[in-house]
Every structure is written in C-alpha cells, then in structure tokens.
Amino acid sequence: MRIKQYLFAAFVALALLGSASAAGGNYDLMSARSDLSNQASLQRGAKLFVNYCLSCHSASFMRYNRMAEDLGLTEEQLISNLMFASDKSGSTMTVAMNEKDANKWFGVVPPDLSVIARSRGPDWLYSYFMTFYRDDARPFGVNNLVFPSVGMPHVMERLQGVQRLRELKEDEVRSRDPKRELVLESEGSRSPGKFSKDMRDLTNFLIYVGEPVKLERYGLGIKVILFLLVLTFLTRALYKEYWKDVH
Numbered sequence: 363m364r365i366k367q368y369l370f371a372a373f374v375a376l377a378l379l380g381s382a383s384a385a386g387g388n389y390d391l392m393s394a395r396s397d398l399s400n401q402a403s404l405q406r407g408a409k410l411f412v413n414y415c416l417s418c419h420s421a422s423f424m425r426y427n428r429m430a431e432d433l434g435l436t437e438e439q440l441i442s443n444l445m446f447a448s449d450k451s452g453s454t455m456t457v458a459m460n461e462k463d464a465n466k467w468f469g470v471v472p473p474d475l476s477v478i479a480r481s482r483g484p485d486w487l488y489s490y491f492m493t494f495y496r497d498d499a500r501p502f503g504v505n506n507l508v509f510p511s512v513g514m515p516h517v518m519e520r521l522q523g524v525q526r527l528r529e530l531k532e533d534e535v536r537s538r539d540p541k542r543e544l545v546l547e548s549e550g551s552r553s554p555g556k557f558s559k560d561m562r563d564l565t566n567f568l569i570y571v572g573e574p575v576k577l578e579r580y581g582l583g584i585k586v587i588l589f590l591l592v593l594t595f596l597t598r599a600l601y602k603e604y605w606k607d608v609h
C-alpha cells in the first residue's frame with residue numbers, strides 16, 4: 363500500500379513539474395526546421411553572422427579555416443566574403459569590441475555564441491530572431507517575444523522591417539496562449555518569406571558552430587553505410603561459395 367502511495371505522489375509531482383515547465387515560456391516557439399546537410403544554407407548563415415553579429419558577439423571556438431573547409435569555401439571566398447582584413451585564416455572568430463565598451467553601451471557583454479545553439483536550442487534561436495518588435499519604452503526602442511526586455515538592438519530591422527505588437531481581442535484569440543501577434547508595419551529590404559529563410563540559415567549556421575563535428579558525423583555515416591553494403595555483398599558471395607558443394 364505504501365509503495366503505491368509513494369508512486370502516486372511521485373507521479374503527481376512529475377506531472378506538476380512537467381506542466382510548470384511547459385507553461386514557463388509563455389510564447390509558442392516556431393520550428394527552425396534546421397538542416398545541417400544543406401551547405402548553401404550554412405554558407406549564407408555564415409555570411410549573415412559575419413556581417414550582422416560578429417561586431418558584438420564572438421564565436422571564439424570557431425576557426426575561420428576550419429569553417430571554410432567544412433562549408434566548402436575556397437580560401438578566396440573566405441577572405442573576400444567572410445573575413446575582416448585583420449584576421450588571419452587560422453584565427454578564431456573573435457570580436458573587436460572590448461568588454462568595457464560593451465558594458466557601457468548595452469549594460470551587458472554580448473555573450474559568445476559558440477555554443478548558444480546547444481544552450482538555447484534551434485527553435486528558440488529562430489523564434490528569437492523572428493520576434494523583435496518596436497517598443498518605445500525600451501532603451502533601444504525594441505523588445506522581443508521570447509527574450510522580454512532584451513538588451514540587444516534589432517540589428518536586422520533594415521532587412522525585416524518594423525514589427526509592432528498587437529494585443530488580440532477576446533474573439534480573435536485562437537491558439538493556446540498568444541493573446542498577441544506581431545504585425546509587420548513596414549517591410550524591410552527582404553520580403554517576409556526571404557527574411558524567415560535568412561533566419562533559418564543563420565540558425566542553421568549557429569547549430570553548426572555549436573557542434574562542427576556533426577558535419578563530420580554526417581559524412582562518416584554515409585561511409586559506414588557504404589562499407590556495410592559492401593560487406594553484406596561479400597558475405598553473401600562467401601556464403602554461396604562455401605555452400606556450393608554441399609547443396
């Protein structure tokens with residue numbers, strides 16, 4: 363009897379924990395639909411990262427030349443598209459801004475993004491990039507749905523355009539939580555479809571940065587399967603050979 367009671371209590375506790383963590387983030391994340399095997403997407407993501415993020419954030423675990431090799435870029439493409447004049451191809455992706463300035467400007471130091479995809483997860487990142495909106499009450503005039511009161515300016519607003527938050531009226535509320543929606547007030551240089559694709563590329567790139575060996579594993583997987591196929595074939599041939607005289 364006691365055991366049953368314990369089990370019941372444990373079950374209730376787990377159920378409560380589960381529902382609490384589900385309710386924790388009150389915004390339904392969007393799916394990043396990431397695809398690490400898409401090299402073109404990784405290349406575009408790398409370009410976005412270098413152009414829009416590296417001025418504040420580093421990715422200090424990542425070396426340029428390793429990235430070039432993984433993403434199928436030539437030395438020339440690497441230098442002309444992705445590197446600033448001062449960087450050597452063997453150096454890591456570090457940032458020019460020093461911590462004191464960063465603190466003065468943003469009140470926080472922009473974190474290194476080497477392993478951000480592992481701590482936040484792809485869907486969080488993608489949703490974060492998609493849900494910046496104008497909020498005049500904030501220091502930089504922007505806020506974010508998955509990172510409320512964020513200290514990062516919307517560095518891609520020129521691409522995305524200006525989003526505003528709109529509270530939904532009672533009869534408009536459709537899904538579980540969002541009682542609000544983002545409305546694109548004025549378009550940026552990218553159409554909404556292109557911008558979300560850009561953000562998928564960027565997310566894809568950050569996943570790769572967090573775990574570059576994943577790409578190697580992909581390649582290895584194919585080799586292993588080929589090897590097994592050949593082995594199956596050989597074993598079968600051998601089997602036939604052995605049993606030829608018996609049958």
Ligand code: HEC
Pocket residue numbers: 410411414415416417418419468470471472473475478482487490511512513514515517518564
């Ligand atoms: C002008 C400087 C600046 C630029 C450029 C910038 N960021 Fe940020 N970013 C920040 C600051 C500051 C924070 C910390 C925000 C906070 O803690 O409130 C931040 C936070 C983040 C976070 C959340 C980190 C966490 O705490 O989990 C992510 C992810 C991120 N930035 C990604 C990017 C990406 C990707 C780009 C390029 C598209 C970019 N940032 C460009 C300043 C910048």
